Amino acid sequence: MKLDVLNKMTEPLASTPVMPVLFLGHGSPMNAIEENEFVQGFRRIAQQIPKPNAILCISAHWETRGTFVTAMKNPPTIHDFGGFPQALFEVQYPAPGSPELAQETKGLVQKTIVGLDEQWGLDHG
Incomplete structure (x- = not known):
C-alpha cells in the first residue's frame, strides 16, 4: 500500500x-x-x-499451543530474527504492560480458552 x-x-x-x-x-x-x-x-x-490508554497487539510470531495474553507489568522486547545489523537488536520498546487489562481481555474472549502469560514479552515488530 x-x-x-x-x-x-x-x-x-x-x-x-x-x-x-x-x-x-x-x-x-x-x-x-x-x-x-x-x-x-x-x-x-x-x-x-x-x-x-492501551494498545492491543496481536503477534503472528508467538508460537504456542493455545491462545495467550501477555500479563506482565514490564514485558521485555523479543528479538527472534537473524541476519540484520546489530543496531536492530539493540532497539528496545519499554511499553508498560497491564495484567489487569490482560485479565479483562481474557474474560472477553468467549469462543476459546485463553491463558495468561508472564514470560514471553513483546515481539520486535
Whole structure:
C-alpha cells in the first residue's frame, strides 16, 4: 500500500469521537532504525490520533499451543530474527504492560480458552 492511500484512509480519523482501530504492519524490521517515507507516514498518523490508554497487539510470531495474553507489568522486547545489523537488536520498546487489562481481555474472549502469560514479552515488530 502506498503512503498516500494510507493517508487518505486515516484523514477522517481526527474527527472521529471514538479511538480509531488501526492495523499497522511493521514492514521491514529495518524501519525501526532507518528514516524513510514509511516511518514518516507512521509519525504523521501518530500526530493525528489521540494517545491511547492501551494498545492491543496481536503477534503472528508467538508460537504456542493455545491462545495467550501477555500479563506482565514490564514485558521485555523479543528479538527472534537473524541476519540484520546489530543496531536492530539493540532497539528496545519499554511499553508498560497491564495484567489487569490482560485479565479483562481474557474474560472477553468467549469462543476459546485463553491463558495468561508472564514470560514471553513483546515481539520486535
